[in-house]
Amino acid sequence: MALLITDECINCDVCEPECPNSAISEGPEIFEINTDRCTECVGHYETPQCVAVCPVDCIIIHPEHVESREMLLRKYHRLVAGEGRE
Template identity: 55%
Template sequence: MALKILSGCINCDMCEPECPNQAIYMGEKVYEINPDLCTECVGYYDNPTCISVCPLDVIIKDPEHVENQDSLYEKFKQLIQANKI
C-alpha cells in the first residue's frame, strides 16, 4: 500500500528529503506521494521514514493503493532495476 499525505500537512519539508524513492513532491497546496514510486521504504528501511519524521502524523496508508509486503518489494526491485539502465 502506498502512503498518502493528508491536507493537514504544513509543508515543513521534513518528509521529502527522507524518501529513498523520491516519491514525495510538492503538490498544489501540500506535499504529495506518487503511489507508483512509494514502496513504504520496503527494501531500504524497516519502517517508512516519512512517517517517522512527520511532526503532525498526517501521513497514512492510502486505501486507494493497497499493496502487500511482497508487492512493495517487487516494486522496489523494479525501481532499482530501472535506475540501473
Template identity: 60%
Template sequence: MSLRITETCVNCDVCEPVCPNKAITQGESIYVIDPMRCTECVGHYDEPQCVVVCPVECIDPDPSHPESNEQLLSKLLRLQQEDAR
C-alpha cells in the same frame, strides 16, 4: 499499500528528503506521494521514514492502493532497474 499525505500537512519539508524512492514531491498546496514510487520504505528501512519524521502525523496508508510487502518489494526492484537506466 502506498502512503498518502493528508490535508493537515504543514509543508514543513522534512518528508521529501528522507524518501529513498523519491516518491514525495511538492504538490499545489501540500506535499504528495506518488503511489507508483512509494514502497513504504520496504527494502530500505523497517518503517516508512516519512512517517517517522512527520511532526504533524499527516501520513497515512492510502486505501486506494493496497499492496502486500511482497508487492512493495517487487515495486522497489522495478524502480531500481528503471533508475539504473
C-alpha cells in the same frame, strides 16, 4: 500499500528528503506521494521514513492503493533496476 499525505500537512518539507524512492514532491497545496514510487521504504528501511519524521502525523496508508509487502518488494526491485523512472 502506498502512503498518502493528508490535508493536515503543514508543508514543513522534512519528509521529501527522507524518501529513498523520490516519491514525495511538493504539490499545489501540500506535499504529495507518487503511489507508483512509494514502497513504504520496503527494501530500504524497516519503517517508512516519511512517517518517522512527520511532526504532525499526517501520512497514512492510502486506502485506494493497498499492496502487500511482497508487492512493495517487487516495486522496490523494479525501481532499483531503473524501470519506471520518470
